[in-house]
Amino acid sequence: MQRTVDVATSFAATLTRVGSGISIGALGARPEQPLELYEFEACPFCRKVREALSTLDLEARIFPCPKGGGRYRPEVRRRGGKEQFPFLVDPNAGREMYESDDIVRHLFDRYGDGKVPAWLAPGAFSRVTLTLASGFRPGRGLRARPSVAPEGPLELWSFESSPFCRIAREALCELEIPYALHNVAKGSPGRESFVARSGRMMVPFLVDPNTGTELFESADIVRYLEETYGAPGR
Numbered sequence: 760m761q762r763t764v765d766v767a768t769s770f771a772a773t774l775t776r777v778g779s780g781i782s783i784g785a786l787g788a789r790p791e792q793p794l795e796l797y798e799f800e801a802c803p804f805c806r807k808v809r810e811a812l813s814t815l816d817l818e819a820r821i822f823p824c825p826k827g828g829g830r831y832r833p834e835v836r837r838r839g840g841k842e843q844f845p846f847l848v849d850p851n852a853g854r855e856m857y858e859s860d861d862i863v864r865h866l867f868d869r870y871g872d873g874k875v876p877a878w879l880a881p882g883a884f885s886r887v888t889l890t891l892a893s894g895f896r897p898g899r900g901l902r903a904r905p906s907v908a909p910e911g912p913l914e915l916w917s918f919e920s921s922p923f924c925r926i927a928r929e930a931l932c933e934l935e936i937p938y939a940l941h942n943v944a945k946g947s948p949g950r951e952s953f954v955a956r957s958g959r960m961m962v963p964f965l966v967d968p969n970t971g972t973e974l975f976e977s978a979d980i981v982r983y984l985e986e987t988y989g990a991p992g993r
């Protein structure tokens with residue numbers, strides 16, 4: 760029952776955002792070095808940037824910064840001067856940026872065709888629906904929970920609007936686990952190599968090089984993350 764509610768509310772969040780991030784748009788130049796995004800899953804402004812990454816078929820190194828988190832928040836404060844999220848580092852452009860609208864504009868200018876889709880543009884529609892989407896997932900991907908840091912980053916194949924990928928990302932976020940995010944939205948040129956790598960076109964797909972684990976299925980991924988990196992009572 761709990762799982763049904765979980766999937767249904769995640770699906771509702773996707774519908775609220777009219778599926779933004781389900782498929783790719785016009786792609787421009789590709790970054791030579793990976794983008795870095797400091798964010799947390801529940802933050803509506805971070806959601807907007809993740810939707811842009813998915814639409815533009817961009818990979819990113821994700822550094823989860825849930826409220827109360829001590830693993831990556833200090834880095835954002837050190838680099839940018841304040842704890843505000845999202846915070847994007849684009850080494851290709853020599854930019855370190857706050858403000859979701861500026862980040863989205865930068866991403867579409869540099870890695871798209873320069874046109875920000877209407878549902879990602881500044882304004883009431885995106886503000887209200889992004890906030891509503893977070894409202895369907897109260898408390899999920901919001902606060903840090905005790906965890907053990909992995910030795911190295913994990914890898915997640917995902918796309919932003921998948922209800923199941925969201926469930927996996929929320930757990931990664933709350934446990935402050937860094938990961939390489941491979942976006943494979945519909946139409947992504949990366950799908951072919953993903954299928955060659957994983958054996959089938961299904962996301963989320965988690966790889967943990969620290970333990971040699973590879974998993975499909977959001978429920979299994981959440982269980983694995985809790986058992987491996989969750990630290991109850993710490």
Ligand SMILES: N[C@@H](CCC(=O)N[C@@H](CS)C(=O)NCC(=O)O)C(=O)O
Nearest residue numbers: 802803804842843844845858859860
């Ligand atoms: N105008 C900013 C607003 C960003 C913002 O308010 N982010 C919130 C999270 S949703 C934040 O950083 N809060 C501080 C915190 O979480 O400590 C944007 O669009 O990026």
